[in-house]
Amino acid sequence: xxxxxxxxxxxxxxxxxxxxxxxxxxxxxxxxxxxxxxxxxxxxxxxxxxxxxxxxxxxxxxxxxxxxxxxxxxxxxxxxxxxxxxxxxxxxxxxxxxxxxxxxxxxxxxxxxxxxxxxxxxxxxxxxxxxxxxxxxxxxxxxxxxxxxxxxxxxxxxxxxxxxxxxxxxxxxxxxxxxxxxxxxxxxxxxxxxxxxxxxxxxxxxxxxxxxxxxxxxxxxxxxxxxxxxxxxxxxxxxxxxxxxxxxxxxxx
Numbered sequence: 181x182x183x184x185x186x187x188x189x190x191x192x193x194x195x196x197x198x199x200x201x202x203x204x205x206x207x208x209x210x211x212x213x214x215x216x217x218x219x220x221x222x223x224x225x226x227x228x229x230x231x232x233x234x235x236x237x238x239x240x241x242x243x244x245x246x247x248x249x250x251x252x253x254x255x256x257x258x259x260x261x262x263x264x265x266x267x268x269x270x271x272x273x274x275x276x277x278x279x280x281x282x283x284x285x286x287x288x289x290x291x292x293x294x295x296x297x298x299x300x301x302x303x304x305x306x307x308x309x310x311x312x313x314x315x316x317x318x319x320x321x322x323x324x325x326x327x328x329x330x331x332x333x334x335x336x337x338x339x340x341x342x343x344x345x346x347x348x349x350x351x352x353x354x355x356x357x358x359x360x361x362x363x364x365x366x367x368x369x370x371x372x373x374x375x376x377x378x379x380x381x382x383x384x385x386x387x388x389x390x391x392x393x394x395x396x397x398x399x400x401x402x403x404x405x406x407x408x409x410x411x412x413x414x415x416x417x418x419x420x421x422x423x424x425x426x427x428x429x430x431x432x433x
Contacts, residue, residue, distance in 0.1 A: 185413045185414040185417050187419075188419070192418070196410075199406075200403035203403065207377040207378075207380070208395065210378050210381040211388060211391045212388070214382055215388050215391075218386060225386045226379075226382050228383050230379065230382070230383055231376070231379045231380055235376050238369075238373060241365070242405055242409075244365060245369055248361045249361060250412070252356060253415050256353070256356045256422055257415075257422065259352040259356060260353065262345065262348075262352075263349035264428075264429065266343075266345045267292050267346065267427070267429055270288045270346065271285055271289065271429070273335065273338065278335060279331055279335060283322050284319065284322045284326070287319045288319060290315050291312065291318075291319060291346075292427060294311045294315050295350070295427060296427055298312060300424040304357065304416060305356075305357035305416045306358060307354070307358075308354060316346075356415060356416075360413065360414065361413060373402050373406070376402075377395065380398055
């Protein structure tokens with residue numbers, strides 16, 4: 181499933197249109213087969229309420245996957261906001277009014293640039309970049325050097341706390357990129373999508389024209405829902421990904 185999450189918009193639309201047509205084709209064959217098997221025996225056709233049994237399970241499965249995806253995206257949004265805030269606060273503390281350290285300011289800006297270039301754009305946040313690790317070490321050494329001077333201890337303690345926030349936000353970003361919805365939940369959702377299709381075909385085995393209409397509506401609904409879930413599944417890849425520009429700061433501040 182993972183390869184679907186990073187597809188461009190056009191390719192994802194084409195792929196899901198194809199999947200929708202394939203699902204309808206399978207459903208139509210199932211409807212024709214069931215209509216032939218049951219024939220004129222109305223007692224062999226399940227009542228319409230039976231569809232609700234399988235469709236409810238499908239809806240619940242859809243809701244579980246959607247809840248996981250939206251929770252992951254919300255966590256990613258909070259994480260990137262925290263990382264950007266930590267960068268801004270460190271640059272603020274490095275300013276002439278506080279620590280007056282051009283070295284610290286330069287190191288923090290270099291960290292931000294290397295995160296965007298190496299971890300975000302190159303590594304897709306899937307694993308840490310050595311250049312970013314070196315930038316963090318440079319910031320750590322600079323803060324330690326400042327602490328050995330005559331800077332107020334309260335400011336040093338605040339700067340160290342902000343630096344800890346920066347490292348924690350980065351760790352969360354990397355962890356989220358490697359955390360996806362359980363594959364088995366996707367398999368369950370796809371399986372229930374097929375089973376719901378067969379259930380709709382079964383209850384319309386004696387009314388083929390109505391069955392075609394019902395299957396068309398369901399296939400369109402299921403395809404659209406699955407497409408929306410897939411494009412939001414990975415916060416850092418695909419159509420609805422969080423852009424690296426979210427980490428950029430106003431250099432004029």
